[in-house]
Amino acid sequence: xxxxxxxxxxxxxxxLRAYASVARTAGKVWRDLGALDxxxxxxxxxxxxxxxxxxRLMKIKPSETVVFSYIVFESRAHRDQVNAKxxxxxxxxxxxxxxxxxxxxxxxxxxxxxxxxDA
Numbered sequence: 763x764x765x766x767x768x769x770x771x772x773x774x775x776x777x778l779r780a781y782a783s784v785a786r787t788a789g790k791v792w793r794d795l796g797a798l799d800x801x802x803x804x805x806x807x808x809x810x811x812x813x814x815x816x817x818r819l820m821k822i823k824p825s826e827t828v829v830f831s832y833i834v835f836e837s838r839a840h841r842d843q844v845n846a847k848x849x850x851x852x853x854x855x856x857x858x859x860x861x862x863x864x865x866x867x868x869x870x871x872x873x874x875x876x877x878x879x880d881a
Contacts, residue, residue: 764798764877765838767845769831771868772820776862778804778827784857784864785831791851792833796844799834820869829865841874 773781782802789800805828808817814830833842848854860867 763837764880765841766836766875767833767841767872768875769872770820771831771865772822772826772830772869773829774826775866776825780864781829787853787857791848791853795847795851796840797833797873798834801832803830805829826849827832838874838876852869
């Protein structure tokens with residue numbers, strides 16, 4: 763069964779273009795090294811009336827938006843193999859300094875998920 767790494771990130775709106783540039787490179791690296799799919803999605807319809815809206819969950823400031831991202835793998839073992847290669851890839855190494863990231867890495871929410879339904 764497929765495996766997914768999911769991320770939710772608060773990104774300053776003024777840094778969304780810079781974030782997209784980093785994410786474009788990251789997506790290429792993950793896909794080159796074996797990920798099946800890679801998506802980065804910027805918040806659009808976030809003022810929902812049901813459940814807990816992402817902005818409240820992430821304590822979004824008016825100057826920020828939410829980015830929801832996910833990477834699809836064949837399995838958890840495959841994810842572990844791909845991520846080990848990704849972390850050593852020089853294309854990402856130069857972008858991974860937390861001081862230079864276009865978002866606050868301490869506010870990133872992340873986890874690995876078994877796919878329940880693949881319709």
